[in-house]
Amino acid sequence: MNHTEKTTRHRGTAQHKLASALRLQRLLTEISSRFVTSPQTATREIIESAQRSICETLGLDRSTLWLFSDDGLEMALTCYWQRPGSPPLRRNFVTRGNLPWADRQIREAKSFNFSSLADLPPEADRDREIFRLYGTKANVTFPLVTHGRVFGALAFAKLTDEHLWTDEEVASLELISQIFSHVIGKRRAEERADQLRDEIQRSSRAAVLGELAAALAHEINQPLTTILSNAQAARRFITRGSAETHEILAILDDIIRADKRAAGVVRNLREMLGDKPAQRELLCLNELVAESCALFANDPVNEGIDLMFDPGHVPAHIKLASVEIQQLLANLIANASHAMSGTPPDRRRILIQTRADEDMVHLHVRDHGHGIPPEHLDRIFEPFHTTRPDGLGMGLAICRRIAEAHGGTLKAANHQSGGAVFTFSLPFVVRRPEPTGTSRGSLGRE
Numbered sequence: 074m075n076h077t078e079k080t081t082r083h084r085g086t087a088q089h090k091l092a093s094a095l096r097l098q099r100l101l102t103e104i105s106s107r108f109v110t111s112p113q114t115a116t117r118e119i120i121e122s123a124q125r126s127i128c129e130t131l132g133l134d135r136s137t138l139w140l141f142s143d144d145g146l147e148m149a150l151t152c153y154w155q156r157p158g159s160p161p162l163r164r165n166f167v168t169r170g171n172l173p174w175a176d177r178q179i180r181e182a183k184s185f186n187f188s189s190l191a192d193l194p195p196e197a198d199r200d201r202e203i204f205r206l207y208g209t210k211a212n213v214t215f216p217l218v219t220h221g222r223v224f225g226a227l228a229f230a231k232l233t234d235e236h237l238w239t240d241e242e243v244a245s246l247e248l249i250s251q252i253f254s255h256v257i258g259k260r261r262a263e264e265r266a267d268q269l270r271d272e273i274q275r276s277s278r279a280a281v282l283g284e285l286a287a288a289l290a291h292e293i294n295q296p297l298t299t300i301l302s303n304a305q306a307a308r309r310f311i312t313r314g315s316a317e318t319h320e321i322l323a324i325l326d327d328i329i330r331a332d333k334r335a336a337g338v339v340r341n342l343r344e345m346l347g348d349k350p351a352q353r354e355l356l357c358l359n360e361l362v363a364e365s366c367a368l369f370a371n372d373p374v375n376e377g378i379d380l381m382f383d384p385g386h387v388p389a390h391i392k393l394a395s396v397e398i399q400q401l402l403a404n405l406i407a408n409a410s411h412a413m414s415g416t417p418p419d420r421r422r423i424l425i426q427t428r429a430d431e432d433m434v435h436l437h438v439r440d441h442g443h444g445i446p447p448e449h450l451d452r453i454f455e456p457f458h459t460t461r462p463d464g465l466g467m468g469l470a471i472c473r474r475i476a477e478a479h480g481g482t483l484k485a486a487n488h489q490s491g492g493a494v495f496t497f498s499l500p501f502v503v504r505r506p507e508p509t510g511t512s513r514g515s516l517g518r519e
């Protein structure tokens with residue numbers, strides 16, 4: 074070979090190298106950007122089309138991508154591309170039993186290649202059989218690693234001929250496997266994060282449903298008790314023959330009212346479940362409280378309790394969901410009654426007051442019970458926190474939710490002269506003062 078021939082040959086090889094380096098670079102850029110712009114759900118399509126581009130650009134016949142199962146026991150064929158007419162492959166084909174030697178190399182984060190089946194070591198006999206079965210004549214395999222952990226492997230093969238892998242080829246394919254490691258590792262992490270988020274959402278939904286079921290049981294219990302005790306009283310009157318029609322009618326009215334209350338609670342919870350806010354109307358707070366007090370004075374839970382209402386100068390009309398405010402009052406009053414079980418009978422008094430300052434109305438419910446231990450002041454609003462043997466611990470959680478749904482707050486404190494006081498505070502916009510004591514159903518003052 075003379076000098077000119079040598080130079081031309083050298084230049085030819087250099088140009089060839091440069092051209093294939095450029096082709097490879099373009100390919101890598103294209104694959105990376107395809108991964109970046111594709112939606113997460115299209116991962117398999119993107120990988121397989123990248124495998125195809127790589128094989129076609131580099132003159133290879135097959136590329137296979139293997140991923141470990143979640144428990145790490147198996148590594149299964151997940152994505153592949155091969156030239157048409159090659160021996161058929163099946164997805165989910167696993168490595169451990171079929172390619173035990175290759176499986177071991179990958180688990181140990183070792184890459185390997187062989188130019189012909191004869192190059193495989195003796196301990197790879199089983200692997201050799203399987204490679205032969207699937208038409209592999211030469212193969213190069215890289216472990217896929219993310220955060221120092223092997224999660225799969227990427228392999229390339231020649232099926233037509235045996236093939237001596239050059240250092241350059243191995244280096245290029247290794248670079249490709251690193252890109253795959255990066256994008257697939259990232260996607261798997263994203264998928265896991267999504268799954269985790271779903272799980273959290275599902276479990277918090279279950280918790281919310283549990284809370285709602287508990288809330289429903291809690292709220293329905295009181296009207297049901299009223300209905301039962303009234304029905305029993307009516308039965309007693311009738312069997313004794315001592316029933317006056319007006320008494321029976323009054324009892325039936327109580328039953329109807331309690332039933333309507335229960336129906337309102339169910340409707341309300343249904344609206345909560347459907348994510349619809351409860352219906353709010355412009356209402357007179359003092360009237361609503363007075364009516365509710367009249368209603369709850371007959372509840373068996375409040376028997377022997379003096380229920381007093383002191384209406385203050387508050388805006389005549391505030392946007393309120395009446396059933397919810399009734400629920401809130403029913404719970405606060407029932408709690409106050411429970412807290413006064415040990416209070417001398419002449420002091421078993423609940424005082425309800427409405428007051429307004431510049432832009433807030435306040436509804437205070439004060440009792441003369443045992444008060445709240447200071448260390449419990451925050452916890453009492455948590456669902457299922459209770460100190461009563463037959464309590465569910467849902468009442469105050471429901472009350473606070475109602476207060477917040479109105480854009481207000483519910484706070485607890487101990488009164489300086491004993492007992493607890495709960496304050497529901499609500500911002501208002503319309504302000505029309507009303508003279509004290511004119512509200513219907515006022516039960517009196519302390």
Ligand SMILES: Nc1ncnc2c1ncn2[C@@H]1O[C@H](COP(=O)(O)OP(=O)(O)OP(=O)(O)O)[C@@H](O)[C@H]1O
Nearest residue numbers: 408412444453459460461464465466467468469493
């Ligand atoms: N007026 C009050 N005085 C003293 N402690 C109170 C008062 N109201 C509530 N508590 C305390 O707060 C706890 C939680 O009240 P909450 O209404 O949420 O549940 P509960 O009354 O125990 O049960 P239920 O779900 O049947 O209402 C009560 O168990 C009690 O310890």
Ligand SMILES: [Mg+2]
Nearest residue numbers: 404408468469
């Ligand atoms: Mg309660």
